[in-house]
Amino acid sequence: MTYPFSIHSDEFTGKRVLVTGGTKGMGAAMVERFRISGARIATTARSEPDDVQEGVLFIKADISTSAGTSAIADRIDREWGGLDILVNNVGGTSTKRGDFEALTDEDWQTILDVNLLGAVRLDRVFLPDMMARNAGAIIHIGSVSHLLPFANSTLAYAASKAALRTYSKGLSKVAAPHGVRVNMISPGFIETTGAQGMIQDVARNQAIPEDAARKLIMDMLGGVPIGRTGMPEEVAELAAFLASERAGFVCGVDYVLDGGTIQTV
Template sequence: MENSNQLNNELQAKIALVTGGTKGTGKAIAERLVNAGATVIITARNAPEKENSTLHFISSDLSKSEGAQKVVDEILSTYGRLDILVNNLGSSETPAGGFSVLTDEDWESTIQANLLAPIRLDRGFLPQMINQKSGVIIHIASIQGKLPLYDSTLPYAAAKAGLRNYSKSLSNEVASKGVRVLTVSPGWIKTENVQVWLERISKTSNISVEEAQQSVMNALGGIPFGRPAQPEEVADLVGFLVSPKAGYLTGTEVVIDGGTIPTI
């Protein structure tokens, strides 16, 4: 375990952006980067419930091109550069039921948020990163890019698979220009919203919260580690990947799923 002094120094003077950084895994990542000494900007549609003076919040809808451009313009005008971009924003709000219940709007809104939003931000910040010959871009994908659940998250899984492919291609293009690009693919993460969801399942199905959690793990084919990830565990991985300690890593996908994916 790294001590606090090491964390406070490793990202000193770095400017970082974490999208979807007001709650869940994004919030944990933002706090991890702050603890490592970075100046951190977070963005989401709605402001965080509790204001954090150590984070610069920008309200924006990144599923729209003008929302992404607003973030790029504000950061570059305020700070002059960006050193670390964590494309964490992701959502799956489409109905269950497979292909037949999904409309064009379901597909388009999911692809906008999960694939096009990071593409737009990369395009906005990469010229400056290339000019300074340094930068790190992290794409938070999902194991559903490899292990899709067709009944409930078909567009989300397809978008994340596209993000994985795009991330690898981009890394090949910009590695020689000083910019590292990596993909992090988490499995199931037990955020506060997931806990609320499990409690709702527990109540409606008349089972314990533990049984509700097990039923979800069973639907995923099991998690050998025996539990979902904590947001802080994903945040620690991201903190390492954006640090100088990972300076030779690029073009790599790192899976953090407790062993959920059954193949090598």
């Protein structure tokens, strides 16, 4: 993997970093960014990847469950004795035919467990030690969907990310006096492998070139004024900044990283 931006190889030397869901997409980019910057880096996923980057501690766990959170906490405590930086990146949803009424109670609970309660559980485990040491950073990865919700079956996902935003802001107020900064990143249309698959599906279903399919999706979101999709590494750069000492006065912020899609907030 060739990282597209210049970095300092010792920027995070000595820092213990956990990025959940870091085996693909934005998570993988963030894992790589911290790894090549000198951090001790760990990541999680529900299934073990075919290959794990050298030097990356992989923990097989489902953070949407209490048992998964406990497995992560136990392994981190055993290997490192705590964390300096926590990036709650895991998130996602599945779509169903129909609008909001197609979502069952079970659907809502699953989506809340993945996109909100997983982060809540991990913060509850790692934040007290950060506060006791008067140092640390927590970053929640959201989505512009909480500002741009649709009335279809993705509504539960948008609502869960809205809840994450409110939770993140509230948590920042209790953590900040103890030297821990809590912030959030809400990406727009980032061209991950999953997004590329969606582009290919649209191109195939509409019988149009992939460039046209990409533009069609961008237009459905209301347009991307910057004129292109985002790169996972651009999310990783913002995460690295928020985790660094350069962001020492940044606290309780939700950074919308969407190329200008959201016109007003």
